[in-house]
Structure formats: C-alpha cells, structure tokens
Amino acid sequence: MPQLIKIEGERASTVDDLFTFVADEDAVPAAGDVIVTLARLSSEGDALLSSGRRVGVRLQPSDAVEDLAYDLGALAVIELAFAKFRDGRPYSSARVLRGRLNYQGELRAVGDVLREQALHMVRCGFNAFEPADGSTAEQWLAAAHRYRHVYQRAADDREPVFVERAQIASGLGHNRPDEVGV
Amino acid sequence: MKMLTANSLTTGEVVFWDHGQWSVRFADGERFEADEAADAALALAETQPKIAVAAYLIDVEDNDGHWVPIAFRERLRALGPSNTPQHGKQADGDADVEAFQASHSSARSTGRVKLIKR
Amino acid sequence: MYRYDSLDKEMLTDRSNEFRHQAARRLSGEITEDQFKPLRLMNGLYLQLHAYMLRIAIPFGTLNTKQLRRLAWVAKTYDKGYGHFTTRTNLQLHWIKLRDAPDILDALAEVDLHAIQTSGNCIRNITADPYAGATADEIDDPRVWVEAMRQWSTNHPEYSYLPRKFKIAVTAAEKDRAAIRSYDVGLHLRRTRDGELSFEVMVGGGQGRTPYLAKTIREHLPAGRLLSYLDAVLRVYNRQSRRDNIHKQRIKILVATLGVEEFTRQVEAEWALIEGADIDLPDTELARIRAAFMPCAFDPQPASSPVFEAAKADPEFARFTRRNVHPHKVPGYAIVDISLKVPGETPGDASSEQMDLVADLADAYSQGEVRINYTQNLVLPHVKLADVPAIYAALKPAGLATANMDLITDIIACPGLDYCTLANARAIPVAQSIAKRFADPERAEQIGDLKINISGCINACGHHHLGAIGILGVDKKGEEYYQLSLGGSGGDDAELAKILGPAMSGPAIPDAIETLVETYIVHRKDGERFLDTVRRTGLQPFKEAVYASAD
Numbered sequence: 001m002p003q004l005i006k007i008e009g010e011r012a013s014t015v016d017d018l019f020t021f022v023a024d025e026d027a028v029p030a031a032g033d034v035i036v037t038l039a040r041l042s043s044e045g046d047a048l049l050s051s052g053r054r055v056g057v058r059l060q061p062s063d064a065v066e067d068l069a070y071d072l073g074a075l076a077v078i079e080l081a082f083a084k085f086r087d088g089r090p091y092s093s094a095r096v097l098r099g100r101l102n103y104q105g106e107l108r109a110v111g112d113v114l115r116e117q118a119l120h121m122v123r124c125g126f127n128a129f130e131p132a133d134g135s136t137a138e139q140w141l142a143a144a145h146r147y148r149h150v151y152q153r154a155a156d157d158r159e160p161v162f163v164e165r166a167q168i169a170s171g172l173g174h175n176r177p178d179e180v181g182v
Numbered sequence: 183m184k185m186l187t188a189n190s191l192t193t194g195e196v197v198f199w200d201h202g203q204w205s206v207r208f209a210d211g212e213r214f215e216a217d218e219a220a221d222a223a224l225a226l227a228e229t230q231p232k233i234a235v236a237a238y239l240i241d242v243e244d245n246d247g248h249w250v251p252i253a254f255r256e257r258l259r260a261l262g263p264s265n266t267p268q269h270g271k272q273a274d275g276d277a278d279v280e281a282f283q284a285s286h287s288s289a290r291s292t293g294r295v296k297l298i299k300r
Numbered sequence: 301m302y303r304y305d306s307l308d309k310e311m312l313t314d315r316s317n318e319f320r321h322q323a324a325r326r327l328s329g330e331i332t333e334d335q336f337k338p339l340r341l342m343n344g345l346y347l348q349l350h351a352y353m354l355r356i357a358i359p360f361g362t363l364n365t366k367q368l369r370r371l372a373w374v375a376k377t378y379d380k381g382y383g384h385f386t387t388r389t390n391l392q393l394h395w396i397k398l399r400d401a402p403d404i405l406d407a408l409a410e411v412d413l414h415a416i417q418t419s420g421n422c423i424r425n426i427t428a429d430p431y432a433g434a435t436a437d438e439i440d441d442p443r444v445w446v447e448a449m450r451q452w453s454t455n456h457p458e459y460s461y462l463p464r465k466f467k468i469a470v471t472a473a474e475k476d477r478a479a480i481r482s483y484d485v486g487l488h489l490r491r492t493r494d495g496e497l498s499f500e501v502m503v504g505g506g507q508g509r510t511p512y513l514a515k516t517i518r519e520h521l522p523a524g525r526l527l528s529y530l531d532a533v534l535r536v537y538n539r540q541s542r543r544d545n546i547h548k549q550r551i552k553i554l555v556a557t558l559g560v561e562e563f564t565r566q567v568e569a570e571w572a573l574i575e576g577a578d579i580d581l582p583d584t585e586l587a588r589i590r591a592a593f594m595p596c597a598f599d600p601q602p603a604s605s606p607v608f609e610a611a612k613a614d615p616e617f618a619r620f621t622r623r624n625v626h627p628h629k630v631p632g633y634a635i636v637d638i639s640l641k642v643p644g645e646t647p648g649d650a651s652s653e654q655m656d657l658v659a660d661l662a663d664a665y666s667q668g669e670v671r672i673n674y675t676q677n678l679v680l681p682h683v684k685l686a687d688v689p690a691i692y693a694a695l696k697p698a699g700l701a702t703a704n705m706d707l708i709t710d711i712i713a714c715p716g717l718d719y720c721t722l723a724n725a726r727a728i729p730v731a732q733s734i735a736k737r738f739a740d741p742e743r744a745e746q747i748g749d750l751k752i753n754i755s756g757c758i759n760a761c762g763h764h765h766l767g768a769i770g771i772l773g774v775d776k777k778g779e780e781y782y783q784l785s786l787g788g789s790g791g792d793d794a795e796l797a798k799i800l801g802p803a804m805s806g807p808a809i810p811d812a813i814e815t816l817v818e819t820y821i822v823h824r825k826d827g828e829r830f831l832d833t834v835r836r837t838g839l840q841p842f843k844e845a846v847y848a849s850a851d
C-alpha cells in the first residue's frame with residue numbers, strides 16, 4: 001500500500017494511504033475510499049458523497065480552489081498536484097483553502113513533491129505529503145524546520161520575526177535584549 | 183567534426199571529452215567524425231553527472247592545421263574572456279592558444295548544436 | 301545605518317547551512333542537476349561560460365565599509381581579485397568554484413551580506429534610489445520600505461516558485477534615479493495633500509524581449525499597507541499568469557493580456573479579501589527600521605568651503621566637481637560619485653584594492669557608508685565639501701577619479717558573451733572601443749549628457765532600451781552584430797529607445813556613434829541634451845547620417 005508522510009505540529013509519521021485515486025477515464029471502484037478529479041466531483045459528487053465512503057478530490061495547478069467551496073465540509077481530503085516542482089500555483093491554492101475558505105481537513109501535496117520545498121509547503125498549510133524523492137518522515141520534518149525564524153505569517157502558527165522582536169523588546173521573549181535593535 | 187564539452191561540476195571550469203574522461207585542455211579533446219560516435223560519447227558523459235555539468239556537442243573545423251570551434255562563443259569558452267587576456271585558458275599562451283586567437287575573426291555559423299542555458 | 305539583529309543573523313546562518321547541505325547532496329549525487337539548479341540560483345550561483353558566477357545582493361545598494369572590505373577579501377581569496385557591479389546593484393564574481401560557495405556564503409553572512417534570491421523565479425533583491433538618505437529632494441528614506449519588503453519577501457512560502465523572476469524598485473525623490481518604471485513593480489513614495497505617506501504603485505514594466513514601461517494601478521496606497529497590497533499583486537500574478545511559455549510569463553505579459561483595468565480590478569478584489577493585519581508590518585517594527593536609517597549627526601559646516609573652491613583652480617578637479625559631485629541635503633556636504641568607467645577598462649569592474657581604498661575613504665570621509673549606483677558606479681554619500689579635494693587626490697592614482705558621470709564614456713555594459721551563457725555577442729569590448737574613441741574628457745563634456753547602454757542579448761541586463769543610445773548584441777549567422785536604438789531613458793522622462801536601422805558589426809560601432817554625435821551637434825539647440833534633440837527631431841536625421849555613411 002502506498003505511503004504518506006503526515007505532519008502534525010512538531011511530529012511526523014509515515015502512514016498507509018487508504019485512498020485510491022480514480023482518473024477520469026477509469027470507473028469508480030464499488031467500494032473503498034476514493035480521490036477523484038474536480039471534473040468527476042462536479043458531475044458525480046452528490047452520488048459519491050452519499051455512498052457511505054470517504055471521498056477526496058485532486059486539483060491540478062490550474063483548478064480554482066474556490067470551486068470547492070460548496071463541498072468543502074463533505075470532503076475527506078484535498079490533494080493539490082504539483083505538475084513540476086517549479087510550478088508554484090498550489091502554494092497559493094493552499095493559502096486560499098486554509099486562510100479564506102477555512103478548510104480544516106487533510107491537505108496533501110502530490111506530484112513532483114521534493115524535500116527542498118518542505119518548508120514552503122508546510123507553511124502554506126499542507127499537512128500530508130507524497131514525496132517523489134523518497135524522503136523519510138524524519139528528513140521531511142528536518143527540512144521543514146531548517147529555519148529558526150520566519151519573516152511572514154502563513155498558514156502555520158509560526159510567529160514572524162517582527163513579532164519575536166516585539167516580544168524580546170518587551171521582555172517576553174528569549175532573554176537577549178542586548179542583541180536586539182539597530 | 184564535433185567535440186564534446188561541459189563544465190566541471192566542482193570547479194565550473196570548461197572541460198573537453200577525451201576518450202572517456204574530461205580534460206581542461208581543448209587540444210586534448212577527442213574529435214568525432216561520425217555523429218553516432220559523438221552522440222554515444224554524449225550519452226556516456228551524461229551517465230557521469232557528478233563529474234561534469236550540461237555536456238553538449240560543438241562543431242569544430244580545421245583552420246590552417248589547427249582545430250578551432252566554429253562558434254565564437256565556444257572559442258571564448260576555450261580561451262577565456264576577451265577583456266582580460268590574463269584570465270582563463272588563454273593565460274597559458276601556448277601554440278594552440280595563439281592559433282586560436284589568430285583565427286578568431288573567421289567565426290561562422292553559431293555551431294549551437296544544442297544550446298544549454300544554465 | 302541599518303544593521304541585522306540576532307534574528308536576521310540566525311536566518312542568514314540557517315540559509316548558508318541549508319545551501320551547504322544542498323551542495324553536498326548535489327556533489328554526492330543524491331539530487332540531480334535539474335533539482336539543484338533552482339536551489340543554487342536562489343542563492344545567486346549561476347554556471348556561466350568559464351566558471352560559476354556568484355551574484356551577491358547589495359540591498360538598497362548600501363554597504364558599510366566592513367562589508368565592502370569583505371567583498372574585496374572574498375574576490376581576492378576565492379576569485380581573481382576583482383568583481384563586477386551590475387545594473388541591479390549586485391556584485392558578481394565570475395570565477396567561483398562550487399566547492400567554495402558554501403564557505404563564501406558563510407564569510408558573507410558574517411557581515412550581513414548574502415546572495416539570497418538574487419536569481420530564480422522569486423522576488424529578487426529590491427533596489428532603491430542610490431542617493432537615498434542623502435539627497436535633498438526626497439520626502440522619506442526609501443530604504444525603510446525596501447527593508448520592510450526584504451523581510452516580507454525572504455523565503456516567502458507562497459512566492460518562491462513564481463512564473464518568472466520578480467523585481468521591485470522604490471524611489472522617494474521626485475527625480476527617479478532607480479528606473480522604477482522598468483520594473484515588475486515600481487513604487488514612487490510621495491506625500492498626499494494631508495501629509496500622509498503614500499505610494500504610487502506601477503506594475504508590469506520590464507525590459508527584455510517585450511519591453512514595457514510599468515503602468516499605474518494605484519495612485520495613492522497608504523504607505524503602511526504596502527506589503528498586503530504587494531501580496532495581492534503577487535497572488536493574482538502567481539495564480540493567473542501563463543506557465544506554458546517562458547517568454548510570456550513575466551507579469552508585464554499578464555498585465556498586457558488582461559488589460560490594466562482588469563488586472564487592477566483583480567488586484568483590488570484580492571486585496572479586499574486579504575487579511576492585511578497579518579501581513580502589514582506593525583507601526584513599532586516600521587519605527588524600529590526607520591530609526592536604524594536615521595542619518596548620523598552631521599557636523600554643522602559652512603555652506604561653502606574655501607578649500608573646495610580653491611582646489612577648482614586645477615581644471616581636472618573642476619571637471620570632477622562638475623560631473624561627479626552633487627548637492628547633499630545638509631549644507632556644506634556633498635554626494636561624490638566614484639566612476640568605474642575608465643575609458644578602455646571594463647565598465648563596472650573594481651579590483652579588491654580599489655574596493656579597499658574606497659572603504660578607507662568612506663571611513664575617513666563619508667560616515668563609513670558606500671552606495672552602488674545602477675549605472676555601475678560607486679557613491680560616497682555624505683562628504684564634507686572641504687574633504688572633496690583630499691578624496692579626489694586619493695582616488696586619482698587608483699584610477700577612480702574619472703570625471704564622466706552621465707557622459708558618453710559612462711557606459712553601462714552587461715558582461716555579455718565574454719562571460720554570460722545567454723549572450724549573443726560581447727558587450728564589454730564594444731563599450732571599451734566607444735569609450736576609447738571619446739576618451740578626451742573635454743570633448744566628452746562638450747557633448748554633454750549622453751547615456752550609452754549595451755546588452756549582450758535581448759535579456760537587457762545592460763538596459764539598452766533605456767539608453768539615449770542603446771546597443772543590443774545579436775547573432776547574425778554566427779557573427780556578433782549590434783543593433784542601435786535611440787531615445788530611451790529610465791528616469792522621470794522614461795521612454796523606450798526606438799530601433800535605428802539594420803544591425804552592424806562590432807568594428808563599425810565607434811564610427812556610427814561618432815556620426816550620431818556629429819548629427820546631434822549639428823541639430824542641437826541651446827542647452828539640449830542628446831536625448832532632447834533625438835526626441836525633438838525624431839530618428840530620421842540620425843538614421844540618414846548613419847546609414848548614408850555606411851553605404
């Protein structure tokens with residue numbers, strides 16, 4: 001069975017992927033959890049979602065996540081496909097899903113998913129990964145935590161540098177006020 | 183005639199294929215009469231990604247008894263930048279380099295068999 | 301002057317450790333060149349014709365002397381003892397080895413320098429007016445905002461894999477010395493009638509294959525909302541731009557395709573939905589950055605200096621003051637340009653010794669500060685008028701006192717085919733041959749302001765679209781040819797140069813420039829610059845002169 005890396009806070013684990021991806025040209029299996037395309041979700045979504053199994057969707061980089069707004073509560077997982085690791089659209093899709101559409105469920109990165117992009121993916125709200133480079137859960141977690149500081153707020157709960165600075169200045173943060181400032 | 187060139191992975195220096203290994207000297211480079219042999223060398227070089235980067239074939243011609251690349255760009259690679267004669271392979275100033283510089287102005291055709299952008 | 305605090309420094313350390321790790325994985329074969337290339341590019345490391353090239357960021361074109369000395373040291377230790385200053389106010393080292401690169405990045409990080417995002421499809425190093433903080437005509441120090449944007453754009457989780465590179469420039473002075481309309485985003489800071497700081501936001505400029513000047517999408521953006529607004533611009537770009545044709549993936553193409561109204565509508569709609577409070581810097585952080593840019597105290601000086609005036613008895617010094625010395629906002633002070641354009645030498649190159657000398661002079665006379673101008677020259681921003689003669693005397697023997705700012709010999713040239721893998725033709729020797737032809741400083745000054753900009757290919761790193769005379773290298777059946785264009789400018793009177801006629805060979809260029817200059821002198825009216833004459837008469841007289849004499 002295919003494996004997935006899941007990240008929860010500071011922990012990473014490898015789990016079995018219980019879902020089957022069904023391409024548009026294939027028939028949906030009679031039973032079992034499935035992940036379908038956006039096209040199939042729009043045409044067969046109601047029937048699938050009421051068939052007593054878990055249903056997820058896989059979006060391509062050009063698919064608009066806003067199209068999922070109506071089904072969001074019923075979806076068990078959303079996969080965002082990286083066609084090439086250089087195609088950065090799924091990062092924006094993830095930010096909109098998490099920040100604007102308030103999606104709380106599992107968000108997977110699939111396709112050309114490489115460890116070097118782990119930090120960006122985690123920060124944009126992905127929490128499950130199908131690495132194309134054979135990375136282990138430990139390697140993935142280490143790559144995602146390579147930086148002690150971040151400069152922006154994102155979909156994770158890390159505080160940016162300007163908040164850290166304010167905390168240090170007010171004596172709430174790490175104890176090194178002499179190094180702070182100009 | 184063709185030659186196979188690349189840049190060394192660790193140093194970036196221009197290198198030329200010489201019967202299964204890379205040399206920093208243009209004069210050492212192997213010349214291929216047949217396209218098949220050149221392509222085979224390229225394929226072999228591509229199985230050694232830890233040694234050289236972005237290997238490609240260039241056209242070379244006989245210029246009064248000296249082999250030179252046809253493309254101006256390749257002449258600059260084999261010599262060094264024209265604004266600093268003290269830098270690059272031209273700094274050694276051997277007979278090949280002189281022949282090269284003498285035929286500098288007669289470059290024709292891009293010789294861009296497969297232009298690599300990196 | 302702004303200094304990184306412990307948090308910034310830890311980020312730089314983490315970054316160079318990350319790169320060390322990535323380079324090791326490449327050398328061991330764990331990752332492929334395809335996977336490694338974008339990683340090294342995001343750390344400024346290119347593979348050029350002869351070696352690797354490292355592009356080091358000089359944020360807002362400002363260096364302290366410790367940093368300049370470190371650059372000199374890196375150039376001497378790991379390269380061939382010189383560096384090339386670029387039109388993006390970066391320093392490029394042309395002879396770098398991959399195996400040294402992690403050590404170099406460590407050495408740079410020690411003095412708060414880095415090569416982060418100097419290449420790759422991300423938000424690049426952001427540039428500003430080279431006279432920022434010194435010029436009399438600015439309403440705020442634009443570097444405050446550049447630093448805010450540096451933080452926001454560094455390692456941006458959403459915008460590190462954009463369709464293409466993304467460049468931003470800022471000015472806060474009425475005179476645009478940063479060519480902001482040639483950028484993906486150009487920002488012009490002004491005060492509104494009620495005294496608030498506000499940005500005019502221009503989007504979609506760029507040079508290259510399809511040059512455009514940026515169009516205004518918002519006249520008045522409250523300055524404190526800058527980052528969230530940029531976030532909206534970037535999100536629309538990241539989501540909407542094409543990704544199927546590398547030549548059509550800059551934001552200028554998206555703006556042109558959608559039309560500026562529709563693009564603006566989408567940005568405003570996105571901005572309305574963005575949680576600005578999460579992105580815009582709090583006032584306390586802006587105040588902290590602003591305090592760091594507060595100029596040091598300037599000793600009060602008499603508005604004029606007898607020493608300075610007396611030194612003008614030397615006609616060469618007098619010329620230096622006319623061309624390279626500019627008014628400072630504080631009376632009795634001046635901004636001094638240091639030319640890296642000795643006729644016959646490589647434009648923008650400085651040796652390690654020259655960098656060390658400039659650092660010494662900046663320590664002695666310019667509050668320890670040096671600037672990089674996009675015209676590939678250096679600047680001492682805070683000089684007492686009375687000290688100018690001593691500075692001149694020190695610069696002269698080092699080949700740094702050429703009095704030619706904005707003159708025909710102050711040529712911008714990219715590295716071209718001598719170094720660059722993308723080039724069609726060489727740029728440096730063309731610049732050298734023109735500058736040598738016009739090396740007589742008296743003649744150059746009689747000709748007056750005339751910007752010649754040379755690029756070795758359509759990527760336009762040498763700003764050929766923005767030259768009063770632009771020269772573009774093209775490949776004509778394997779030979780180096782050059783296409784001339786006239787009438788461009790990157791300043792307040794920004795306009796793209798227009799092509800003059802068929803391309804010509806390299807050796808023909810100095811004569812052609814000579815003809816253009818003669819034609820200008822025949823047609824010029826009182827006080828007209830070359831650019832003004834070209835714009836008034838159009839290209840016709842110039843075209844006729846150049847191509848008649850070529851027949």
Ligand code: SF4
Nearest residue numbers: 714720723756757761
């Ligand atoms: S304009 Fe072309 S040749 Fe010149 S530096 Fe840029 S890419 Fe290279």
